[in-house]
Amino acid sequence: MTRALPVLTVLMLIVALWYAGAVWLNSTWVYDQAQRVGTSVTLAEVIPQTMTQTRPLLPPPHQVAAELWKGVAGQKVTSKRSLVYHGYVTFRGTMMGFALGIVLGVGLAMAIVRYRVMELSVMPWAIISQTIPIVALAPMILTVSNQIGVENREIPKAIIAAYLSFFPVLVSMVKGLRAPDAMQLDLLCTYGASDAQTFRKLRLPASMPYFFASLKVVVAAALIGTIVGELPTGAIEGLGARMLIGSQFGEPLIMWAALFAAAILAGGLILLVGLIERLARARMGAPA
Amino acid sequence: MIWLLGAVLFWLAAWAVNARIAASPLGQRQAGRLMVAGLFGITVLVLWEGLVRGFGVPAVILPGPSIIGPTIAGNLGTLWADFVQTVIKGALSGFAIGAVAAFVTAIAIDRSPFLQKGLLPIGNFVSALPIVGLAPVLVMWFGFDWQSKAAVVVVMVFFPLLVNMVAGLQATDRLSRDLMATWSASYWQALFKLRLPAAMPFAFNGLKIAATLALIGAIVAEFFGSPIVGMGFRISTEVGRLGLDMVWAEIAVAALAGSALYGVIALIESWVTFWHPSQRK
Numbered sequence: 001m002t003r004a005l006p007v008l009t010v011l012m013l014i015v016a017l018w019y020a021g022a023v024w025l026n027s028t029w030v031y032d033q034a035q036r037v038g039t040s041v042t043l044a045e046v047i048p049q050t051m052t053q054t055r056p057l058l059p060p061p062h063q064v065a066a067e068l069w070k071g072v073a074g075q076k077v078t079s080k081r082s083l084v085y086h087g088y089v090t091f092r093g094t095m096m097g098f099a100l101g102i103v104l105g106v107g108l109a110m111a112i113v114r115y116r117v118m119e120l121s122v123m124p125w126a127i128i129s130q131t132i133p134i135v136a137l138a139p140m141i142l143t144v145s146n147q148i149g150v151e152n153r154e155i156p157k158a159i160i161a162a163y164l165s166f167f168p169v170l171v172s173m174v175k176g177l178r179a180p181d182a183m184q185l186d187l188l189c190t191y192g193a194s195d196a197q198t199f200r201k202l203r204l205p206a207s208m209p210y211f212f213a214s215l216k217v218v219v220a221a222a223l224i225g226t227i228v229g230e231l232p233t234g235a236i237e238g239l240g241a242r243m244l245i246g247s248q249f250g251e252p253l254i255m256w257a258a259l260f261a262a263a264i265l266a267g268g269l270i271l272l273v274g275l276i277e278r279l280a281r282a283r284m285g286a287p288a
Numbered sequence: 289m290i291w292l293l294g295a296v297l298f299w300l301a302a303w304a305v306n307a308r309i310a311a312s313p314l315g316q317r318q319a320g321r322l323m324v325a326g327l328f329g330i331t332v333l334v335l336w337e338g339l340v341r342g343f344g345v346p347a348v349i350l351p352g353p354s355i356i357g358p359t360i361a362g363n364l365g366t367l368w369a370d371f372v373q374t375v376i377k378g379a380l381s382g383f384a385i386g387a388v389a390a391f392v393t394a395i396a397i398d399r400s401p402f403l404q405k406g407l408l409p410i411g412n413f414v415s416a417l418p419i420v421g422l423a424p425v426l427v428m429w430f431g432f433d434w435q436s437k438a439a440v441v442v443v444m445v446f447f448p449l450l451v452n453m454v455a456g457l458q459a460t461d462r463l464s465r466d467l468m469a470t471w472s473a474s475y476w477q478a479l480f481k482l483r484l485p486a487a488m489p490f491a492f493n494g495l496k497i498a499a500t501l502a503l504i505g506a507i508v509a510e511f512f513g514s515p516i517v518g519m520g521f522r523i524s525t526e527v528g529r530l531g532l533d534m535v536w537a538e539i540a541v542a543a544l545a546g547s548a549l550y551g552v553i554a555l556i557e558s559w560v561t562f563w564h565p566s567q568r569k
Contacts, residue, residue, distance in 0.1 A: 006406030117310035121328035131546030220416035247424030
């Protein structure tokens, strides 16, 4: 309770600010309407009208919540208007990119730890690759995969998500695989362990805490990558596409509902990864 | 075929040279490291060119570096205008506003552990959210020009920076703070002489993360509407016209801008936090 109270207070503060912002931004429209019909409105009349517009500049929280609820529970799950459906499409893309990013990151980290020449040549470029804004590449990855005949719309999204997510895995795995100290390595050496055995019995288990620590960052990055992959590309499915539709057709409520659906998805994924981490740590006998 | 073979041969040769350098004492020094990384970069370009020519990949799918290079040289004016619009007006101004806002907020809530405890989990959570999704909203509010791009950047960089600053201000140990107290330093003296400098490694960590985010935000925001100049605008229109050489030229500029921004921040960091163990040579 002592931990929840400050968080709740700040949340309340944000909601209050949000309502104030909604009144402030949406009131222009109300005044405008009143002026057109030649009447004047008092502040007490304005406030209720800013809460119920169909195309508000900033929808107040309860309108967003209602739209979110309509999208989640008001439709059949398979409907094109269901946020569950679009969320699932985004989730699938995220998971593909997540898996691809982990495989790529772990593979590169293994090579870098094993071969010094790999470290010297690949590591600087891996860092530079992250300073390239991936969104610059996103539209192109999509056109190119279209042209070489990749029908599956998931693949370009997964590539973008993987590009954002491989780097944190790479960095923490390199650190983790190097975590065993010289004494432990020497011990395995006296046992006559081969490189592969050292890797499997010492380096890999030692890297696990680092690996899991990176996963939370990675899953969020993969989700951002997937949504960015859906944004500029005329995709028709997924939360990113939903935001784009809301923006292009002037339906802010759709946009905000998709945004919050994405936020909820992100929160769920982070919690899930945290749970897996705790289970894995418990199995490896780490102190809780 | 000859291109393919040549590229693969070059790759093997470069790899052999790199392996030699890495194994030799030269590989321990800065110059050797630069050589290996540079040679690897050149190898990638040669392989790219070789594969594109060897397999006869049409330029509308993947243009080789030999096409992209002249495109960059021939369109310097356009690229510069796009760079100014997106990076300098959009990303950098948003980055500066967001950084100052996060800095001020962190100091403002520094005296209230209650607010900090409430803000940290929320800030951490918001940093993980796909904030780029706000781009269409902010474009709707602030119009098509660079102001809306700067606004997207402000929102994107604010929370990662805030979380890092708050964590940084808490980073001093008990002993140092007690020492300040024995000198009867006031709150502000302790802040400026002890806690702000101690927070700097964290702040720069956040700034480095935010630098990449700023460019992403500025470019994505342009996909939702922009004047007829800007890197995001150019990329989305040229992709539509299948002018992929121009797209790659913009990507090269974006990569250069991103690396330069990161490099400048790293340089300032090495001046400001020269005392930190990670900066020791």
